[in-house]
Amino acid sequence: MSVLTALLKILIFPGFLFLSAYALALQFLDRKLYARLQSRQGPPWYQPVADFIKLIGKETLIPAQANQLMFRMLPAFCLAAMAVAFVYIPVWGRGAMFSFEGDMIVVLYFLAVPPLASFLAGWYSRSLFATVGATRTLTQMFAYEVPMFLALLAPTLLSGSWSVSGNMAFYATHPLLVLVNLPALVVTLIVSQCKLERTPFDAPEAETEIVSGPLVEYGGRYLAFFTFSKDCELVVVLSLFTAMFLPFSTGISGVDFLLYLVKTLAVMAVLCLLRATTARLRINQIVAFCWKYLAPTALLQIILNLVLREVFLI
Amino acid sequence: MDLIKKAIAWGSRKSPWVIHFNAGACNGCDIEVVDALTPRFDLERAGVIKQGSPRHADVLIVTGAVTLQVRDRLVQIYEQMPSPKFVIAVGACACSGGIFNGCYCVSGGVNTVIPVDAYVPGCAVRPETLIAAVTKLLDKVEAQTAAADGQLPPGPEAEPTPAPAAAAITDQDGGERHGK
Numbered sequence: 001m002s003v004l005t006a007l008l009k010i011l012i013f014p015g016f017l018f019l020s021a022y023a024l025a026l027q028f029l030d031r032k033l034y035a036r037l038q039s040r041q042g043p044p045w046y047q048p049v050a051d052f053i054k055l056i057g058k059e060t061l062i063p064a065q066a067n068q069l070m071f072r073m074l075p076a077f078c079l080a081a082m083a084v085a086f087v088y089i090p091v092w093g094r095g096a097m098f099s100f101e102g103d104m105i106v107v108l109y110f111l112a113v114p115p116l117a118s119f120l121a122g123w124y125s126r127s128l129f130a131t132v133g134a135t136r137t138l139t140q141m142f143a144y145e146v147p148m149f150l151a152l153l154a155p156t157l158l159s160g161s162w163s164v165s166g167n168m169a170f171y172a173t174h175p176l177l178v179l180v181n182l183p184a185l186v187v188t189l190i191v192s193q194c195k196l197e198r199t200p201f202d203a204p205e206a207e208t209e210i211v212s213g214p215l216v217e218y219g220g221r222y223l224a225f226f227t228f229s230k231d232c233e234l235v236v237v238l239s240l241f242t243a244m245f246l247p248f249s250t251g252i253s254g255v256d257f258l259l260y261l262v263k264t265l266a267v268m269a270v271l272c273l274l275r276a277t278t279a280r281l282r283i284n285q286i287v288a289f290c291w292k293y294l295a296p297t298a299l300l301q302i303i304l305n306l307v308l309r310e311v312f313l314i
Numbered sequence: 315m316d317l318i319k320k321a322i323a324w325g326s327r328k329s330p331w332v333i334h335f336n337a338g339a340c341n342g343c344d345i346e347v348v349d350a351l352t353p354r355f356d357l358e359r360a361g362v363i364k365q366g367s368p369r370h371a372d373v374l375i376v377t378g379a380v381t382l383q384v385r386d387r388l389v390q391i392y393e394q395m396p397s398p399k400f401v402i403a404v405g406a407c408a409c410s411g412g413i414f415n416g417c418y419c420v421s422g423g424v425n426t427v428i429p430v431d432a433y434v435p436g437c438a439v440r441p442e443t444l445i446a447a448v449t450k451l452l453d454k455v456e457a458q459t460a461a462a463d464g465q466l467p468p469g470p471e472a473e474p475t476p477a478p479a480a481a482a483i484t485d486q487d488g489g490e491r492h493g494k
């Protein structure tokens with residue numbers, strides 16, 4: 001692959017430009033579906049774009065006591081991490097744009113950047129509400145990281161490949177084995193909600209208690225890029241989820257792309273349903289829930305997969 | 315340049331994020347403000363989202379005659395908002411002091427403390443009136459933003475126009491009162 005095509009792929013399709021467009025579209029669909037579930041009309045289709053443009057046009061205020069450099073850089077870090085993680089996830093066809101053995105670990109590490117960035121954003125804002133939100137973000141991260149890693153590891157134990165594309169290729173030849181991973185699928189679904197800090201796991205943002213969490217001091221274009229990178233995080237998590245647990249593909253690139261859209265939208269709908277039908281948990285309840293129920297289930301799944309692999313020598 | 319300005323004007327028109335501040339209302343108007351934000355009226359159709367942080371908000375909705383206790387906080391919250399920012403005074407109290415006008419502990423209408431862009435009369439206001447006020451204000455905002463030459467919308471005048479009622483209070487016994 002020449003440098004030019006590689007650049008085109010990374011920057012335009014299926015890379016950054018597609019990621020941005022899809023992130024804004026998903027934000028709209030999420031809000032629209034949420035509104036419909038509450039029997040209202042919901043925002044018009046251009047709402048995410050209007051919000052973004054408006055925030056860009058606003059005055060930039062940085063609190064005097066905040067760390068100026070970190071305050072400005074964190075949204076960029078967050079967005080860049082998401083753009084890089086997206087490179088290793090299959091969108092167009094069965095394989096990702098780039099892949100190597102172990103790229104799943106890289107994606108998981110990049111996925112840890114948004115919560116860390118929002119923790120640092122809250123910490124360096126030096127505001128009371130932001131600090132409370134920041135500590136909650138970090139506490140929540142300790143709650144969901146372990147079940148998430150365990151659950152995402154399960155399918156790779158069967159496929160024997162720690163690459164998202166390799167995993168996809170394996171399950172394309174053994175589609176029935178997907179059923180074995182059902183418990184891990186459920187765990188990851190709940191953990192995704194937790195990772196994305198959506199209700200019922202939105203204790204870090206909890207606008208009725210701590211205003212709006214770590215981003216309380218952010219405004220203008222920095223807020224625009226922070227919220228935008230959170231939307232990108234949603235796309236990356238959904239794409240990773242579908243690639244690991246719903247790895248059905250035909251091998252024809254265009255059809256696979258459509259399949260990808262259908263799968264991510266379906267998972268999105270489930271997450272939105274979860275958001276619309278639950279109320280916020282306290283942070284200690286979140287931690288207890290993740291460690292008491294999700295982590296053991298994921299661990300059982302790992303044992304099951306190890307046994308299966310030994311018995312059937314997959 | 316022109317296109318960018320138009321785009322930003324369009325964006326501000328289509329996505330007003332509001333923050334609600336009770337500056338000493340009897341809670342009647344606050345109930346109605348919250349009512350206007352419920353699914354029944356579905357203000358998200360117009361892009362309205364209620365924000366908790368003044369840094370995220372564009373429109374400050376103030377209810378109640380501003381009490382002396384809360385006056386400085388109101389100014390602080392107003393100053394924390396990034397411009398372009400707009401203030402809507404909701405209810406008779408916020409417009410002029412209402413039934414609390416002349417009370418020893420209030421400073422009068424909201425315009426005695428911060429510049430106000432729209433007044434919504436009523437005791438308490440109806441949600442429909444509030445929605446009409448928001449849309450009227452936004453139309454004005456869009457026209458202003460698109461017309462201004464490379465400047466942020468002029469928005470409110472620097473010097474708040476004194477409400478007649480507020481002026482009257484100062485006459486009675488100035489000093490502690492802050493009516494202009």
Ligand code: SF4
Nearest residue numbers: 340342405406407437
């Ligand atoms: S205008 Fe009427 S309802 Fe509103 S705060 Fe004043 S007294 Fe209460």
